[in-house]
Amino acid sequence: MRPIEPFMTEFLTGTYKNLTTEQVNRQVYPVWTYSTLVFLIPVLLVTDFLRYKPVIILQGLSHITAFVLLLVGSGVRSAQLAFFSYSIAMAADVAYFSYIYSVVQPSHYQRVTSYVKAAILLGYSVGALLGQLLLSLGGVSLYCLAIVTLISVTISLITSLFLPMPKTSLFLKGSLSAQQGSSGEDNQESGSQDAWVKSVTAAKHVGRMFKRLALDFRKCYSSVAMLFFCIWASTGKCGFYQVAGYIQLLWVYMEPGNFTAFNGAVDGISTLSGAAASVAVGHMSLEWSVWGELVLGGFTFLIAGALFLMDRTDNIWISYSCFFLFKTIYMQLSTICTFQIAKTLQRERYALVFGFNSFVGTILQSLLTAIVINTKSLKLTITSQFLIYASYFAAVSLLFTVRGVYTALHMQRPAGGSQTEGDSNLPEASRL
Secondary structure: OOOOHHHHHHHHHOOOOOOOHHHHHHHHHHHHHHHHHHHHHHHHHHHOOOOOHHHHHHHHHHHHHHHHHHHHOOHHHHHHHHHHHHHHHHHOOHHHHHHHHOOOOHHHHHHHHHHHHHHHHHHHHHHHHHHHHHHHOOOOOHHHHHHHHHHHHHHHHHHHOOOOOOOOOOOOHHHHHHHHHHHHHHHHHHOOOOHHHHHHHHHHHHHHHHHHHHHHHHHHOOOHHHHHHHHHHHHHHHHHHHHHHHHHHHHHHHOOOOOOOOHHHHHHHHHHHHHHHHHHHHOOOOOHHHHHHHHHHHHHHHHHHHHHHHHHOOOHHHHHHHHHHHHHHHHHHHHHHHHHHHOOOOHHHHHHHHHHHHHHHHHHHHHHHHHHOOOOOOOOOHHHHHHHHHHHHHHHHHHHHHHHHHHHHHHOOOOHHHHHHHHHOOOOOOOO
């Protein structure tokens, strides 16, 4: 639970930090995007090697550092350092689902994914609603909400310490076993190895690891069907975090004197709705290999429409309603992509695929931030920024609608040969 997050812009621009909305928009928030891009690759490479749990602990430590800096620091630099630390926590998100999928059977991925996502969203929703209640009814200050958030992430860190440690790294298991087998024979002959031989052996092992990483990468993305789910996961993540990160600035623009009145309630209720939608997806019976892309295209068009209406309206309540629709739909579609990708992979490849998808999404988000926010010649207003976000989702919708129509027509052909050809494009755990 992080009850301060729906009110972060007010906290930074209010009497506690005295930053301007221009500083927050162009100097503070972009740090989070760019830093996440930098940290994703190292986190991706070490997640499996460290067997997930240490990365989850690192995420908790990063959250604590970020909120401590927000509480005790002042000025733009301190806020930038806080969001720099926060970006490490965001980059470490890949460890959660990799950890969970490593201990769950593939047949349960759809339902487990929906439950875990719903639990995450429920925690966020409770935090947002708690912040709203404390602020509106309890008269609690934003500074106290930040303290409550710090306590919450500290409890989360303590809890992560008690997670069971996987016995081995699934991705490295095969190469480690081969290395141990070959080194075991050498040990029987020589009895011991000096430091130089050990370092050479370690270097060869690292080379084999990266070679296997490259081969796995090629195998994982060789299926066109899974590739499109990965594309939506990346593009959707980019658009969602861009909208969610700057929505408070839009509400500042629309209601400068009273914009925090219902921010927490709207964020909390929309997250609850997203959690319910995620659970519902886990119980849906649909031939996703046939209709999945068309579903993604159609509902992404609704997201684009909601963002376009947010750009055009001056009514805060219409904007709240559109954000509710946007977040609910995104959470549902994200859950669909997650379990569709997970059930087609071998366990050791989860961190690779989910991490790379996050990396691509962050690259897109960094490019979008650089163009829309940090390009000095443009100097787009916050409403113009949301018009670009709406156009972005409209382009994604068009891509998946066209692809979905093609896939549905291709897979529904009555000829047996066509059906066999279509099935061959579907990724399976045994193939990937």
